[in-house]
Amino acid sequence: MVRQHRAETERFWEKVIKGSRPQDCWIWVGAIADDGYGRFWIPRDGGQRAVRPQRYAYEHLTGETLHPGIILMHVCDVPLCVHATGGPDSHLLPGTQALNMADRARKGRHANASSFRWRGISRAQFHARSLELRTALLEHGWNETTIRPLLINADPDAPTLF
Numbered sequence: 001m002v003r004q005h006r007a008e009t010e011r012f013w014e015k016v017i018k019g020s021r022p023q024d025c026w027i028w029v030g031a032i033a034d035d036g037y038g039r040f041w042i043p044r045d046g047g048q049r050a051v052r053p054q055r056y057a058y059e060h061l062t063g064e065t066l067h068p069g070i071i072l073m074h075v076c077d078v079p080l081c082v083h084a085t086g087g088p089d090s091h092l093l094p095g096t097q098a099l100n101m102a103d104r105a106r107k108g109r110h111a112n113a114s115s116f117r118w119r120g121i122s123r124a125q126f127h128a129r130s131l132e133l134r135t136a137l138l139e140h141g142w143n144e145t146t147i148r149p150l151l152i153n154a155d156p157d158a159p160t161l162f
Helices: 002-013 053-063 095-107 123-140 144-151
Strands: 015-017 026-028 038-044 047-051 071-074 094-095
Touching: 002 038, 002 053, 015 095, 026 053, 026 071, 026 123, 038 053, 047 053, 053 071, 094 095, 123 144
Parallel strands: none
Antiparallel strands: 015 026, 038 047, 071 094
16 A cells, blocks of 8 residues: 555656745646646545645645645645645645635635736636646746746736836
């Protein structure tokens, strides 16, 4: 059993690209579901089960098993980020769906918000953005010039003010 778990953990971390600085995201570059969030397939009870990579990372790194009703909120607002330490530098915090929706509204990411970032985008657009980020990382590695605009959802081809 331990051998299987070790292989599973190694397989997981092979699908993560970390930024060069301690505060950078750790991006999942494995499977991405149609909601724009990652999927990691694990063997359980004689079959396969898909889990969110951020949840897998959080539980693995903190040793804490999250109750099924608890979700992980992204401080960084990057759906593919798995930077989970359980400490103050963690990009993932446990919470409820209600807290997550309040956080989304506070950050202006709900459909009626005035901010352009994530504002009212469709599920297909959300998925496309995640795919674009994953593709850039796989093709270029953690290249700050390429990755930063994708992390903040800015169009890298858009003209800048300065």
